[in-house]
Amino acid sequence: MRVYLEFAKKSFQNNMVYRMDYFAGVINAIVMIFVNISIWKAIYEEEEILEGVQFKILATYIVLSFLMQIVYMMDEYFIEAKVRSGLISSDLLKPIYFRLYVFSYHAGTMIFKLVMQFAPAIILSIFLFKLLPPFSTVMMVCFLLSAALGYLVLYNLNFIVWISSFWFYWTFSLVTIKDAAVMIFSGALIPLWFMPQGLVNFIKLTPFDSIFYTPIRIYLGMVPADEMVSSIIRQVVWVIVLFGIGQVLWKLGTKKLVVQGG
Amino acid sequence: MVFIEVKDLVKEYKLNIRNKGLLGSIKSLLIPEYQLKRAVDSISFSIERGQTVGFIGPNGAGKSSTVKMMTGILVPTSGSISIGGLSPYKDRKKNTSRIGVVFGQRTQLWWDLPVIDTYELLKYVYKIPEKIYKSNLEMFSEMLGLQEFIKQPVRQLSLGQKMKADIAAALLHDPEIIFFDEPTIGLDVIAKEKIREFIKQINKEKGTTMLFTTHDMVDIERTCQRMIIIDKGMKIYDGSVEEIKNKYGKDRILAVEFSQHYEKINIPGVELIEEKGNKKWFKFAKDKTQVSDIIHLLTQKYGILDLTVQEPEIDGIIREIYQGGINLHESLSRVC
């Protein structure tokens, strides 16, 4: 276990090197939140309440979504780079669980973003955008749990795409298409309640809404108590399903790698 | 006639200092610190037309920076370079039309396309007249065996083939000077030998001035008349390869195969360094002990099957210089 902690720490420190990227990340998030809130303000210009949602609730939704997007940002080409450089073979020979190693790398980065980017950005947001506090303490705890599950859903979904590099070597196209699907269907840019019912029915069959939409709705207190458990269970189920698919592909991929000798 | 003139060349870099540890790295992230590093520290030398010169030195010694300034890639911090009267960076375009550069670790060939496609492009880039292009291509094909792989995509070539193709690419426009940066790195012995042969022949036939940076001392021994050693940004030796060998390669190795196993062999001035079966290796200093004396003594006392004298390898000498075993600053001051 110790070794994975070390990986995570290394990855955390790695992020420190790129100073420009660091500041850019924080400033960019603030600007993007600002801009998106402006667009929604323009939409709300004529009415006070849309679909029974007040503007300040929507603003909180947007702020949270963009801040979570920072924390959820992952190094999409970590595995691809290893496969193409051939380093993957030597990594597989090491006495470590590769999947856990990849996860600890991303966890380190995630914690970096949480501490160094999310924390300052959320403090700024409270002042700049009048971010609403969580609906209640219970909801706050549920939100944290749900957000962590959202991260895991996205991580395991990503892993499936990343592992495809065992077959395709270049995964830019797949990663980009996946990103587009996540951005549109997960409610990261527009809450699902503003979407046509047909589309929402479709999204409910996919893991996408478990990533951003579910945790944010919990934060805002829009999930009734009786729905809470089922929402979170849905997230857990998706984590398990996606992890399972990833595991099958992983086994097939490593087998292929062994057969072809990298 | 002096062709290349380098005077008091200096190159400084600004380096980012990174602090260690978690807190240190957070500090570096927020408040960057810099430090000036003098990679090249007033180096001067001149090279005549048609000479072959090898630059050697440990990693980070400043040889790459020196060569990059001579090719116009880097602008010197101070000092001057003149190549046939032109400044490599002020008259970049004029100067580059008469130089060729081979980077051993980075090809200039179009990775996904056949070698010939890159050559065709270079023909236009360097405005090579059709006649010269054809005759050069023919000549290089013959000498390097290019025709075997000239129509294959570069990514499918072996390391040796790639290097041959790369060298030919750098020579297509008949440059007056050619820079080789690690031209034989990673190649097998046969490919290395072939490339050295080719380089020597081009130097002889076209009179091209050649500059090398390499870690492979055999490259230098086989292809260079002159050697410049750079360490910590300063020139510490400038002279022929032979000279340094004569002066510092004082030790000789004598390998003897005896007819039977002898427990102890005692000859004054000779030291046993290795032994394997009936074979023994001895070391002696050639200016103190005559090799004929040793052989005489040995043959008198022992039964001997075979006997060879080995010269020291230049590699070993250079290694010793880097490690400070040989102090060039004092002993060679007269050479520089």
Place this chain on the structure above:
Amino acid sequence: MREYKLTELLVIFYKYSKISLKTTLEYKFDRMLMAFAIFCREMISVVIMLLILTRFLHIKGWELNELFFLYSFLFLSYSLFVFLFAGIRDFDGMVHSGEFDRFMTRPLGLLFQIIASRIDLPATLGHGIVGIILFMNTAFSVGIQWNLSNIVYYIVALIGGAIIQASVFMLSSCFSFWTLKTENLRNLIFFNARRVAGYPISFYPGIIQKLLIFVVPFSFVNYFPAQFFLRKDETYLFWSGYMYLTPAVGIVMFILVYLFWKIGVRNYSSSGNSLY
């Protein structure tokens, strides 16, 4: 050696383009998939806009087809930019791979080689197709008379927009001369600024409007040219002269950035794999 004649440079440019195209064709399937992926990525904001407008019909007096017309400028001019100047976009990578060092050892202009050595067809197509879809669906339904002067204005605006975007990219590339890695920073600023400019700048608070006019002048890529055609009620918000400034802004920006670039080349410290 004598200087290159313009015709010789054109021949070299043509040879480079041919060789790039040949490379692209080596990986037909992969590049087509890439173009599709870029298309999907660019459709994100279009789809979001569509979803919002399906629900709300108009924002501040702007209807869906007007917004799409406004947006089409961004895609078409970017497509044009990336078709002509993909090398400027990829310059960071050229420095880090040592390709730029190679350019410096050749008797051609640096900018010429950078531009000539890259053509990115997937990006050209990915962005271009989004632009064409938006344009074809809106150009004839927002009340524009496509007479000669309007067509000329449109084309000049597109070219001006492409030069503005090229300058933004080149500005960030300049930092690679000081071994600063700005690629991520640039992509962030650029693509987000573009997403921002997707909506009329009148939607935004003053500071963002000023940023988009004076700092990252995307408003000249799409808002002002679109306003020239649409003449929405809000024209009084900005000086009407802005509508004719797109090419001038492009040229001035490019000259300023080029001077900065010249300084950069002098300060270049090649990285490569052996620094000293």
